[in-house]
Amino acid sequence: MNAAAPPGAKHIGVFGGAFDPPHNAHVAMARAALAQFGLDVLYIIPTGQAWHKARGLTAPEHRLAMARLAFEDVARVVVDERELQRPGPTFTIDTLLALQAENPQAQLYLFIGADQFAAFRQWHRWQEILEIAIICIADRTQSTLAEAQFDAYAGDRGRFFTLQLPLMPVSATQIRQLAASGAATSGGIAQLVPEPVARYISAHQLYSSR
Numbered sequence: 001m002n003a004a005a006p007p008g009a010k011h012i013g014v015f016g017g018a019f020d021p022p023h024n025a026h027v028a029m030a031r032a033a034l035a036q037f038g039l040d041v042l043y044i045i046p047t048g049q050a051w052h053k054a055r056g057l058t059a060p061e062h063r064l065a066m067a068r069l070a071f072e073d074v075a076r077v078v079v080d081e082r083e084l085q086r087p088g089p090t091f092t093i094d095t096l097l098a099l100q101a102e103n104p105q106a107q108l109y110l111f112i113g114a115d116q117f118a119a120f121r122q123w124h125r126w127q128e129i130l131e132i133a134i135i136c137i138a139d140r141t142q143s144t145l146a147e148a149q150f151d152a153y154a155g156d157r158g159r160f161f162t163l164q165l166p167l168m169p170v171s172a173t174q175i176r177q178l179a180a181s182g183a184a185t186s187g188g189i190a191q192l193v194p195e196p197v198a199r200y201i202s203a204h205q206l207y208s209s210r
Contacts, residue, residue, distance in 0.1 A: 010106040012099060013042035014133065016083070016092060020058045021201060022070035023175055023193045025168040029138050030074055032165055033111050037136065041076050042111075043099070048083040048090040060084040062206060069196035091124040096132045108133040111163060121152065130159050138163045179207035 013033050019026065034042055046063045057063065064081050071077045082098065083090045096108055110133040112120070117137045120126055129135070130153075139162045150157055170192045178188050179201055190198050201207065 010041075010103060011037060011039045011109065012103055012106045013037065013039040013109045013111060013136075014045060014092075014096065014099065015042060015111040016045040016047055016095065018057055018172065019044075019046045019063050019067045019070070020172055021063070021066050021175055021193055021197055021206070023170050023172060023197075024191075025165075025170050027070055027074065027194060028168060029111065029163070029165060030071060030077055032138075032163055033109070033136065034074070034076055036163060037109055037161075039076065039109065041078055042074075044071055044077055044079045045083055045095060046079075046081065048086050049088060058206060062200075062204060066197050066200055069200055070194045072196070093123075093125040093128055093132075096129060100132055109136050110134070111136045111138065113138050117149065130156050133159075135160050136163045137161070138165050176207045182208075 015026075015030060015033065017026070030042055030044065033039060044067055046060070046067050047057075048060065060081075064079070064084060067079045071079055083095060086094070092110070096110065099108060100106070110129065112135065114137055117135070120135070123129065137160065150160060153160060175189050175192050178192075181188075183189050189201065193201070
């Protein structure tokens with residue numbers, strides 16, 4: 001699917017998140033994005049200082065290392081550390097503007113979850129995001145993503161597309177809780193995260209104090 005892109009334009013995907021830790025649903029979403037939207041490259045961008053998260057994130061070097069391990073076998077994926085290097089709060093618009101400047105002829109696709117879409121109008125300079133990128137919303141089977149949610153964007157409905165995903169009941173919160181209970185060393189998270197990520201969590205005893 002080459003949604004709304006000019007003929008011959010490069011298709012660049014952007015998938016940001018805390019990746020604390022990256023898990024199998026993240027990898028499935030990346031593979032689906034590459035396939036369904038015909039992306040030339042997908043940037044995986046671990047967030048820096050997340051303005052919208054109440055809890056503190058794991059140290060940037062650990063989240064970056066885990067992201068690289070999680071996506072190392074996915075072709076056309078680049079793990080980008082620019083938000084980790086940026087001082088102050090991290091805003092998606094700044095990253096999109098930077099990528100647009102680096103790739104002026106490209107069409108950008110921003111991949112977000114249904115929960116993020118529900119709060120999209122609270123994002124910093126969200127109107128500009130709509131001007132720069134096509135918004136692709138991950139819609140898991142049996143999700144509550146409904147057409148009514150698009151009513152607020154009647155004039156921009158063509159800027160939104162759906163990324164179809166299988167139902168994968170896994171969350172980073174669940175993984176952190178399992179790791180805190182000792183499941184990282186017992187193999188309890190092995191079915192939820194890529195194997196190299198499970199080994200990294202165990203080796204560095206991440207989340208054990210939470």
